[in-house]
Amino acid sequence: MDENTRNDFKYLFKILVIGDVGVGKTSLIRRFTKGYFAENITSTVGVCLDSKVVNISGEKVKLQCWDTAGREEYQTIIQSYYRNADAVIMMFDLTNQGSFASIPQWLVDVHRYTNKDAVKVLVGNKTDLKGARRMVNSRSAANLAEFEDLLYLETSAKWDDNIETLFTELAEQLRENAKTKTLNRMNETNNFLVRKSVSISSYIKRLGGKIPFQSVTNCCRVKGFLSS
Numbered sequence: 001m002d003e004n005t006r007n008d009f010k011y012l013f014k015i016l017v018i019g020d021v022g023v024g025k026t027s028l029i030r031r032f033t034k035g036y037f038a039e040n041i042t043s044t045v046g047v048c049l050d051s052k053v054v055n056i057s058g059e060k061v062k063l064q065c066w067d068t069a070g071r072e073e074y075q076t077i078i079q080s081y082y083r084n085a086d087a088v089i090m091m092f093d094l095t096n097q098g099s100f101a102s103i104p105q106w107l108v109d110v111h112r113y114t115n116k117d118a119v120k121v122l123v124g125n126k127t128d129l130k131g132a133r134r135m136v137n138s139r140s141a142a143n144l145a146e147f148e149d150l151l152y153l154e155t156s157a158k159w160d161d162n163i164e165t166l167f168t169e170l171a172e173q174l175r176e177n178a179k180t181k182t183l184n185r186m187n188e189t190n191n192f193l194v195r196k197s198v199s200i201s202s203y204i205k206r207l208g209g210k211i212p213f214q215s216v217t218n219c220c221r222v223k224g225f226l227s228s
């Protein structure tokens with residue numbers, strides 16, 4: 001069994017990749033997970049899944065990449081995938097102005113359906129097509145990203161430009177967020193236990209120090225839990 005299908009990873013994150021038809025969503029995921037690029041590729045139908053395990057500071061992080069169809073008729077089905085996404089990559093084609101102009105519309109769906117903590121990245125793909133073919137300049141894309149509070153990166157699935165950087169940075173950010181969430185949850189549990197023990201001691205005080213049999217059991221249980 002290869003590393004990507006085994007279950008020995010510490011974190012699992014779901015990354016949803018969206019954007020207009022032909023921007024290179026499938027090519028980007030294929031380059032990252034399988035390490036190759038194909039010129040002739042069929043348009044995606046519905047949603048497909050591919051995964052890869054990356055090593056971040058000695059911890060294994062499994063990235064599940066959800067490749068979606070850009071075609072309009074699939075968007076209703078795809079919306080149900082937004083809710084579980086830890087990160088969303090919104091892609092456009094640097095040689096196709098229309099695909100960049102669609103980003104605000106994709107953002108409407110992202111804001112409507114994704115978890116507010118999801119990491120959002122704007123990706124301009126096909127950097128290998130330079131000169132006159134390029135229709136979107138980096139400044140406009142970076143401005144939009146800044147305004148919408150997105151990370152921004154330019155890639156080429158064909159030339160393998162920035163693909164590893166994109167997914168590694170995403171994995172690092174998601175791992176960091178997961179650690180912070182766990183820490184916050186632990187703090188909340190500790191605060192709850194402290195509040196609970198204070199309320200039990202004030203209850204005993206209110207009883208004038210006389211503890212009914214039932215309360216002694218509860219009190220011991222909480223004490224044992226706190227000291228363990």
Ligand SMILES: Nc1nc2c(ncn2[C@@H]2O[C@H](COP(=O)(O)OP(=O)(O)OP(=O)(O)O)[C@@H](O)[C@H]2O)c(=O)[nH]1
Nearest residue numbers: 021022023024025026027039043044070156157158
């Ligand atoms: N030159 C160049 N072509 C690319 C790049 N990425 C993808 N392509 C080409 O763009 C076309 C569309 O790529 P796909 O990966 O199928 O695009 P998609 O976004 O998955 O499209 P849908 O599945 O229809 O939504 C294909 O011919 C790819 O070979 C790139 O980085 N550079």
Ligand SMILES: [Mg+2]
Nearest residue numbers: 025026043044
């Ligand atoms: Mg596709």
